[in-house]
Amino acid sequence: MHRVAVVAVDRVASLDLAIPGQVFGTAHSLDKPPGALFGAPLYDVAVCGQRRGLTITGLGNTDLYQLTAPYDLDHAVTADTLVVPGAPIAVEPPAEVLDVLRKAHDLGARIASICSGAFVLAAAGLLDGRRATTHWTCSQAFAERFPQVELDPDVLFVDNGDVLTSAGAATGFDLCIHMVRGDFGSAVAADVARHVVMAAQRDGGQAQFIVHPEPGGDGGSLEPVMLWLLERLDEPLSLSDIARQAAMSPRTLNRRFRDQTGTTPIQWLLRQRVQHAQGLLETTQLSVEEIARRCGFGSAITMRQHFGRLVRTSPLAYRRAFQMR
Incomplete structure (x- = not known):
């Protein structure tokens, strides 16, 4: 199976943390026994934390609860895909997290971020000279901190092949389903969207400012x-x-x-x-x-x-x- 590591730093955003597990955990083979709801799972998803007792935050970085990540950061180094959820941008990413991302990228892993997780990817040097996006509320701070990155604050997500970034939390669904589509095809991606009761996937180039x-x-x-x-x-x-x-x-x-x-x-x-x-x-x-x-x-x-x-x-x-x- 394709191994996905969700790299959780302290005070990680609750929704950002849940999205990769929900999407990749729902992806199953379309070949299934008669009467079965799912076929064989296509991804092995693991949440990897920098330490025990991670604080999980909500809107406005309000502390919600704590959890213990079932895997340590070393487990993420050999994953096929690493996903970095958003966290408060005022806190510098831990050096051990940046080191894991660099090592995994050097080994050929695909690295993706949701929302302000792009700050972590940029701090690791993975976005230098590349196009990227992040949530519109922190785009100015991102541009000032990482002038070497070509920031596009108006799109839902950016796919550079080995490194991907997405905007606000809900665009994490779009990005993860986009990756499923690239890995296993449109039919599997559509099946995931149906199971999570999500509308047809939005294109990455669409605008962030969408009225619902x-x-x-x-x-x-x-x-x-x-x-x-x-x-x-x-x-x-x-x-x-x-x-x-x-x-x-x-x-x-x-x-x-x-x-x-x-x-x-x-x-x-x-x-x-x-x-x-x-x-x-x-x-x-x-x-x-x-x-x-x-x-x-x-x-x-x-x-x-x-x-x-x-x-x-x-x-x-x-x-x-x-x-x-």
Whole structure:
């Protein structure tokens, strides 16, 4: 199994600490015995702490409770992936934590951070000369402390391949599911999202400032129209079609989508179509032409264009890679 070490420093953020275990612990093989809820687990997740009696914090760095990490930091050195949750930025990361991150990275591990965990990665020198992000409330402090890092404070997460960073706590879900998708494919990632009752994964380039209105009768939530779109991925839909279904003007629809998802309706729809295509490439032997039809691209040429732009490879190369896995 792929080994994941969650590196917990003292006063670690409660939600940040829980997200990797929830996401990676939920990832299971799609091949499962009849009647079983899960197949074989795909990740072995371990929480590694710098010392006993770690204090866990909540909003505003309020102390909530204490725990004893089941594994020490040495256990993290040989992990395949290390995830560093957020913690108060006023406290310098312990030298032993930085040393573990450097050693693990030198051994080829993938290193990721959630929220202010990016400060720890930067202090270890893993972000020098690289693009990164962190929570918008501490982006100015990050830029001042680490001028050698190319900070992008407006995105949900940044993937540099071996080093990844994410913004606020909830984006940890997006980042971890993104890593599951890269490790085991779109179908497994979608299965994880369903089990944690999470909406379709947001793209890393979307904006951090996203409005989540309370459900109500004013049409503020786009969930009904999103579900309508997901049921019609094979149909040729225009912005006017979507606006008509949402009972609003195209301009209002665009604005609401940007507020709630950080992107436009058409770009959101394209992302869902590409993810659907990824699942079909992984789990079926359908031709690219047939998958393009089922995903609403109209032609294989159009699908290849959008697939290449979003996935950075061709549909056939993607299929070959996941068949080998």
